[in-house]
Each structure stands twice: as structure tokens, then as C-alpha cells.
Amino acid sequence: MIEVRELSKRYGAVRAVDGLSFTVEPGYVAGFLGPNGAGKSTTMRAVLGLDAPTSGEALVNGGRYADIRRPMCEVGALLDANAVHGGRSAVNHLRCLARSNGIGDKRVVEVLEQVGLAGAARRRVAAMSLGMKQRLGVAAALLGDPGVLLFDEPVNGLDPEGIRWIRDLMRGLAAEGRTVLVSSHLMSEMAVTADRVVVIGRGRLILETSMRELTERFRRDVLVRTPDPAGLRRALERGGAVVVPDEDALLVQGLEAADIADAAARSGIAVHELTPRSASLEDAYLELTEDSVEFRTEEVAR
Amino acid sequence: MIDVVASEWLKVRTVRSTYYLLLTAVLALAFGGVVSYLMTADYDQSPPELRAAFASADPSVFVMPFTQFAAGVIGALAITSEYTGGMIRTVLVTVPRRVTLLVAKIAVVGGSALALGGVVSFLSYGVGVVIIGDRPAPLAQFATFGDALPSVLANGLSIAVVALVGLGFGMLLRSTAGALTTLCFLMFVVPMVAVFLPAPWNNRLVSVTLLYLTPQFSGSIERAPLTPGWALAVLLAYPVVALVAGAVALVRRDA
Structure with a gap:
């Protein structure tokens, strides 16, 4: 379970997240939607203790992330597939992460097989495509068999087969009773993956509802x-x-x-x-976030 | 804690740069041996009055600064390689207690640099003994192994000191180039510039630079400005200051 309560994060004068509250429960895929710059990644970083909130709090299973003794066994996260040291092989990258949480090499081999990278285990991470790095990031998130999973834009760089794979994976993880939060700026992707959506814009909550209600409403x-x-x-x-x-x-x-x-x-x-x-969900989403787009293409004045 | 140390140790062993830097230490040893051999050959062909003006042919004079810098690079890379490209966020998600991560890095960098320093320092002394043979001072700096031991141990320690300074700078500056430039400036540029200061400030400043603290600590410089105790205190102050500054940066800043 993930609880975000009145979370605010300012970077200088910029309010990246502004009084945001929502809850994600186990058992369904929660889509975290918003235009670029809406504060999705900042919120996820706050949940994971990477960024200290300016005010408010973000809790995982009722506590602060930084207080979890073996966090990989409770929470798995894929924030940025490129956030890896390119010099290590895939298997060594995972072994380094696993060892810090007391997870053995046997589990490393298991997750590599689960994400379809068993054949590339010895390949240097720098020589991998973005799609393969996404799979490696998913493998890292799954290492500790956690009950809570956060994925930040996981379909980036994946080919259609990879997109279907990760969609099925997330739905499977949720069906096993895990808490799954997936961010995206693509409504079309969430429409086929998520059961509930949290839509934010400019750091504020716009809508938290089920996918069905969203369709109904529009x-x-x-x-x-x-x-x-x-x-x-x-x-x-x-x-x-x-x-x-x-x-x-x-x-x-x-x-x-x-x-x-x-x-x-x-x-x-x-x-x-x-x-x-x-209205197509894409239209609904655009209508919802219309006022909160951070970077839009301005019409050039003649 | 032990798990995090094990993870950090595995990290050091699974990147190529570590092995390149160990190779640097080996090359420095070879280079030091060559210089020592050339000096010894020159000494053998010189008349007695010139021989008295020779400097020591101890290879450590060349080997230690190179190895120190290589250790400083290993120390800096232990953290900056994770900032480059964002691996640090992945690491801090797996080890959210930043002080634990820091202590693990200090243990691994300091421990492995101390071992490396000991080995290189003894090898360097041994190479010197083999090349210089039983030729007397000033070519041989130490008459017996007993005389040389404090210097050999101090040199070994200095490797760990510089490695930890590199780690502290790396944490503070978050960039490999920044950390190494600062380290290089501190180790090599400050002593060169200090020479141009008016007396007595030139000697005072030189005496507290990293390269000159080690021989003062081991008592192998005559009329040293600092006592061995003070030299050790200043030597240890370097990594302490760098690591405390780095730790504050690591704990306070968003990753």
C-alpha cells in the first residue's frame, strides 16, 4: 500500500508537487498519469526516500521508506532504466544490488530468466538497448519479490512485444495481490493496463478514479x-x-x-x-490536463 | 551493514577501472625501478666527490605519488561513477540509509587501499634493495630494514589516506572530473605554488601538503617542520574533513 498525504516538493521557486494526496491499495494496477513535468517522478522519488518532501509525507506499508530494513524485499522500483553503471555485466549489476539486501545469486539467475535476459546475462550494460535496460530494471525491481512495485514510464523504449510483456507482467503482479503503481504520460497505454488512475497536473491531483468511471464520465x-x-x-x-x-x-x-x-x-x-x-480516453485526458500542461507548443505570433 | 559492505566490495571488483588502476600501480613500480637502476648505474660511474651529492635512489619517491593518486581515483570513482548516469538513485533505493552506505564505502575503499598501499610500499622498498644492493648513503636512504620500516608503513598508510580523500571529494562534488581535479590540485599544484611564497610561509605550507606529511610522520626527514605526531594528525585530518563534508552533502541533498 502506498499513501501520499498532502505531499509538497519545491525546487527553488518551482512547486513540483503541491499538496498531493492519494492512496494505492494492493490488488490492482494503478496508473499514475500526467503531462511531462506534472510531478509524477518527483512523487515517486519522494515515496522512495530519494527526495525529502518540503512538507507532507509519502508512506509505504504505513511507514517511511528509509526505515525499511531490507527495502528490496518490500518495495521494488524502476525509476530510470539508464540509471545503471554501464561497465558491469547484467548479472554483476544485479548481484551488486541483491547483495546489499542479503539476496543470493540464485535469485539473480531467476529474475534474469523471468525478464528474458538469461541469454544476455554476461553482456555489459552499456552495450544494451534501452528495451533491454528496461527489462534489466524490471529484474532489479523484482529481485526481493516485493509486495509493492513502482514503475516510472516502464514502456519507454520497448518494442510492441516488450510492451505487451510488461503489461501482462504488471497485471499479473497486481493479480497476485501486490500494490502496483505505474506512471505514464500516455493515456492509451494506461487504458489497457490500469484498473484505476490517479491523474495529476502541475503537482496537484486532478482526478482519482477507476478506469471504468473515467470512461463513463466522458x-x-x-x-x-x-x-x-x-x-x-x-x-x-x-x-x-x-x-x-x-x-x-x-x-x-x-x-x-x-x-x-x-x-x-x-x-x-x-x-x-x-x-x-x-470521447476517446485520450480526449478525456487532454481535457482534464489542459490547464496544467507545463510545456506546451505556443503558436508563434506573426 | 555486512550485506552493504559485501555489495560495495563486489562493486569495486566488477568494474574495469579498478583493474586499470591496479595496473597503474604496477607500472609505477616498474618505472620507479628503472629510475632507481639508472641512478645507481650513474652513481657507480661517478667519482667519490660527486657520489656524496647523490639523492636517494629509493623507488618509493616515484612509486608512492603515482600510487597515491591512483588510489585517490579509485576512491573518487567508488561514488562518482554512480552519480554519472544516475546509478546512485538505484543504489539509494536499495540502501536508503545513506550513512550506512557511506560507512560501507569507507570500509571498502579504506580497507582495500590500505592493503594495496602496504603491498606496493613493501614491493617498492624491496625493488630498491635489490637494485641499490649494499651501496651506502646517500644512494641508500636506509641502512637496515629496521630503519626503513617506519617509512614503509607510513607510505602504505598514505595510500589509504588519499583514497579516502578521493572518496570524500567524490561525494561532495558528485563528478569524477571535479573530484580528481581538486585532488590533483591539492597533491601536486599546492606544493609547487607554495615554493614561491615568502619564507617562512613556503616551508610551512609545503610541510602540510599530502606528499610531505608522510616522510615527516615516519621521521625520515631531518629538521622537519612538524613532529611525527603533528604530521600524523594533519595527515588524518585530510580524509576526516573531506569525508565529513562529503557525508553532509550525501545526507542532506536530494539524490
């Missing part, structure tokens, strides 16, 4: 085509719907598709098309 309207738009419009507006004509169709809000069909049948009006339309 369901927009029903597109209706009929040979008698004016008649149907009157019928629907009597039922309390808001109807907007759109070329040869009507866009209806406030009534479900079934209610529209029933209303049309009662009025004896034929309906040629009836399509519930939801």
Missing part, C-alpha cells in the same frame, strides 16, 4: 439519424434531452440510446441510426 452523446429530425427533436426535448442538430443528424445528450429509441417508437418516427459516442 461518455458524450448519442448520434441519431432520422428522416424526421424536427419531429424527433420535439419528442426528445419533451423527454428532457438536449438536442443539437448536426448536419443531417441529431446529437442527443441526457437520454440513453434505449430511451431515444422508445421515444421515437411512441411518436411513430423512424430511426435510421443510433450511435452512443464516448
